[in-house]
Amino acid sequence: MIRFGLLFFLLFVIFASPLVVLALYSLSSSWSYPQIIPVQLDWRSFAYLADHFGNIVVSLLSSCAYSLAAVMMTLLMTILPARFFAGGDFAGKTLLEGLLLAPALIPPMAFAMGAHFLFLHLGIADTFAGVVLILSLYSYPYMLRALVAGFLAQGRDYSLCARNMGASSFRILLLIEMPLLLPAIVAGGIIVFLVAFSEYFLVFLIGGGSVPSYAGYIFPLLNSSDKSVASLLTLLFLVPPILFFVLIDRLIYRLYRRRGLL
Amino acid sequence: MGGRSSLVLSLLPLLIPFAAVIGGGLVVTVLQSFGLVMYSYTYEDMLFAYRHLFSDTWFLESAAFSLYVALAATLAAITLGTFFSYLIWKLPPRYHRWTVIYKIPLILPHIAVGFIAVILLSKTGMLSSVAYHLGLTDGFEEFPNLLYTRAGIDLIAAYVYKETPFVMVMVYAVLSRFDRRLVDTAEMLGASQLRIFFSLLLPFLMPVINTTFIILFIFAFGGFDLPFVVGSSNPGMISIRIYEYFFQKELALRPVAMAMLTLVFCFSLLFIVFYLRLAQRVEKGVRKL
Numbered sequence: 001m002i003r004f005g006l007l008f009f010l011l012f013v014i015f016a017s018p019l020v021v022l023a024l025y026s027l028s029s030s031w032s033y034p035q036i037i038p039v040q041l042d043w044r045s046f047a048y049l050a051d052h053f054g055n056i057v058v059s060l061l062s063s064c065a066y067s068l069a070a071v072m073m074t075l076l077m078t079i080l081p082a083r084f085f086a087g088g089d090f091a092g093k094t095l096l097e098g099l100l101l102a103p104a105l106i107p108p109m110a111f112a113m114g115a116h117f118l119f120l121h122l123g124i125a126d127t128f129a130g131v132v133l134i135l136s137l138y139s140y141p142y143m144l145r146a147l148v149a150g151f152l153a154q155g156r157d158y159s160l161c162a163r164n165m166g167a168s169s170f171r172i173l174l175l176i177e178m179p180l181l182l183p184a185i186v187a188g189g190i191i192v193f194l195v196a197f198s199e200y201f202l203v204f205l206i207g208g209g210s211v212p213s214y215a216g217y218i219f220p221l222l223n224s225s226d227k228s229v230a231s232l233l234t235l236l237f238l239v240p241p242i243l244f245f246v247l248i249d250r251l252i253y254r255l256y257r258r259r260g261l262l
Numbered sequence: 263m264g265g266r267s268s269l270v271l272s273l274l275p276l277l278i279p280f281a282a283v284i285g286g287g288l289v290v291t292v293l294q295s296f297g298l299v300m301y302s303y304t305y306e307d308m309l310f311a312y313r314h315l316f317s318d319t320w321f322l323e324s325a326a327f328s329l330y331v332a333l334a335a336t337l338a339a340i341t342l343g344t345f346f347s348y349l350i351w352k353l354p355p356r357y358h359r360w361t362v363i364y365k366i367p368l369i370l371p372h373i374a375v376g377f378i379a380v381i382l383l384s385k386t387g388m389l390s391s392v393a394y395h396l397g398l399t400d401g402f403e404e405f406p407n408l409l410y411t412r413a414g415i416d417l418i419a420a421y422v423y424k425e426t427p428f429v430m431v432m433v434y435a436v437l438s439r440f441d442r443r444l445v446d447t448a449e450m451l452g453a454s455q456l457r458i459f460f461s462l463l464l465p466f467l468m469p470v471i472n473t474t475f476i477i478l479f480i481f482a483f484g485g486f487d488l489p490f491v492v493g494s495s496n497p498g499m500i501s502i503r504i505y506e507y508f509f510q511k512e513l514a515l516r517p518v519a520m521a522m523l524t525l526v527f528c529f530s531l532l533f534i535v536f537y538l539r540l541a542q543r544v545e546k547g548v549r550k551l
Binding site: 003004007008011012014015016018019021022025032033034035036076077078079080081083084087100103104105106107108109110111112113114115116117118133134136137140144194197198199200201215218219222223227230231234237238241242 | 269272273275276277279280282283284286287288289290291292294299346349350353354357360361363364365366367368369370371372373374376377378380381382386387388390391392394395402423426427476477480481483484485486487490491501504508519520523524526527530531534
């Protein structure tokens with residue numbers, strides 16, 4: 001018990017306490033050295049939030065939209081290849097799988113800046129589609145890994161059974177494999193969403209300012225002298241991902257209950 | 263079932279965008295570094311960008327600084343993360359769910375972590391205030407300069423904060439599959455806790471530690487978001503130099519940015535190959551259970 005208390009305290013101080021500091025900063029614009037906690041509280045940062053509500057909501061929604069689109073896109077890109085990789089061994093499998101997981105390892109700048117040139121010629125630079133495409137290609141390895149693990153875990157018995165009864169490949173994928181794969185899709189989807197939602201540079205490079213993003217919105221504020229507003233807006237960064245997790249969790253729970261799996 | 267061709271067909275949804283965007287993007291990066299396909303510009307000397315890089319010392323200084331920051335941050339994060347996941351693993355299971363607070367940095371974007379580093383580490387920041395109240399300093403003038411310096415403390419601290427939870431997730435996932443009875447046996451045979459950790463658990467964890475090390479090291483080495491918020495501008499991380507040459511200098515100098523990207527890419531590949539070789543060699547020397 002004491003050991004747990006100590007460890008919990010340590011984890012809290014290291015990982016959670018910065019959020020407490022942010023919360024205190026957002027409640028006081030007059031907090032300064034050497035006060036440990038702010039002496040005077042005020043609502044100035046919240047007044048800023050109210051004044052710029054429109055812009056903030058637009059950038060948040062835009063970030064959520066391209067992140068969700070990236071989740072869908074990575075799912076479409078990787079579901080068949082994942083089944084292929086889980087299906088069995090063949091010559092060069094490790095090499096091919098390693099190559100396809102590589103985008104998670106190399107710095108994204110290396111291909112994104114060249115891809116920007118291609119996107120300009122294709123006319124998808126500075127567009128929503130371009131942003132979704134570049135984010136998908138940066139983050140799909142997480143989805144691929146999750147789905148391969150999911151396919152390996154479910155085995156092939158159910159699909160074989162369905163095939164023997166005459167179901168088409170598409171029906172098997174849609175009605176048997178996909179529902180069983182749901183936990184893996186969620187696991188991969190959460191990471192893809194987080195990666196896309198947090199990304200500043202790729203959206204800035206490919207979106208070129210015409211695709212609003214929350215990271216792009218708050219960036220100039222982070223370097224300003226107004227720590228109070230910047231703190232509140234930084235905390236706001238946590239809201240969409242957490243809402244997204246809770247929503248997905250509820251949704252899956254309902255779905256499984258309706259299908260009698262829980 | 264369609265046989266092999268339909269199987270290969272099923273790879274296409276991934277292979278086409280992969281080849282077009284990542285393959286195509288890399289090809290453009292390399293070509294432009296040699297002054298080719300550079301809009302209307304033509305260059306007499308194909309190696310102009312590379313000559314430009316090595317004609318001065320700033321490039322090597324930035325590369326060395328990036329290497330130092332990435333290495334220091336990743337080593338610290340791996341050590342801390344492995345140690346913490348070991349401590350959590352040793353707790354009775356009913357306490358485990360309380361330790362999820364360590365995952366907070368995973369949902370914080372890099373630019374947010376950079377901002378946190380600024381408000382905690384600046385001369386009039388939170389740590390400085392705490393130091394004052396503990397009687398360690400008599401004023402903010404005495405608090406050491408931690409931000410924007412050549413020591414890279416701000417960058418390293420921010421990366422450690424962001425990366426340690428990632429290490430914990432990866433290591434804990436493997437650790438939770440470890441057979442605890444082996445630990446019990448070692449204890450009965452009189453092994454000390456230190457010995458159990460280093461001789462029993464660590465060899466078991468080495469593969470995941472190696473994978474994590476590669477991912478985090480290259481990420482910190484080539485990452486852009488965090489150094490854009492904190493970190494010194496002189497020498498400055500290599501990604502910041504790339505950004506400057508890409509966006510802030512005249513278009514004719516863009517091959518220099520592309521040359522840096524090409525070198526970063528080649529370095530990443532070489533690093534992965536050499537690290538895996540080294541890890542394999544070390545593993546062979548270790549006696550298996």
